[in-house]
Amino acid sequence: MIAWLVAFHLIAAFLWFSGLFYLPRLFKYHVVTLRQGDEQGARRFEVMERQLYRVVMNPAMYATLGLGVLLAIVQYHYVLSAPWFWVKLVLVILLIGCHHMCKAFMRKLRTTQGKPRLFYKIFSMIPPIIMGAIVVLTIVQPF
Secondary structure, three states: OHHHHHHHHHHHHHHEEEHHHHHHHHHHHHHHHOOOHHHHHHHHHHHHHHHHHHHHHHHHHHHHHHHHHHHHHHHHHOOOOOHHHHHHHHHHHHHHHHHHHHHHHHHHHHOOOOOOOHHHHHHHHEEEEHHHHHHHHHHHOOO
């Protein structure tokens, strides 16, 4: 049973991360269309961003978190006493923050020119770094 939970947890996490990796890139291109005055292009990016966030990212985040909680409950005797698990939990909370920041960026881009492209490029590097740390913590369990 645990293997099934882990498998579905990983699938959901992969989907969530795909959105967290791609959405900031859409923001970068959205800013370009706004600065060029391309209203039709900007509307197209708004639709793409909204669909990615609502249809892929939100359900994937909830599934990842729900399955992660289930895994922690099933293995509570082990994971709750493991220091790496608590570090992973902090990193997951940071990812949730990134997720909600994406929503705020989407709202901002509907009404303004947004932030500079470089900002979104740098922001897009945060989830992969966190993901790498989570994978190392979970697989290697260094402490």
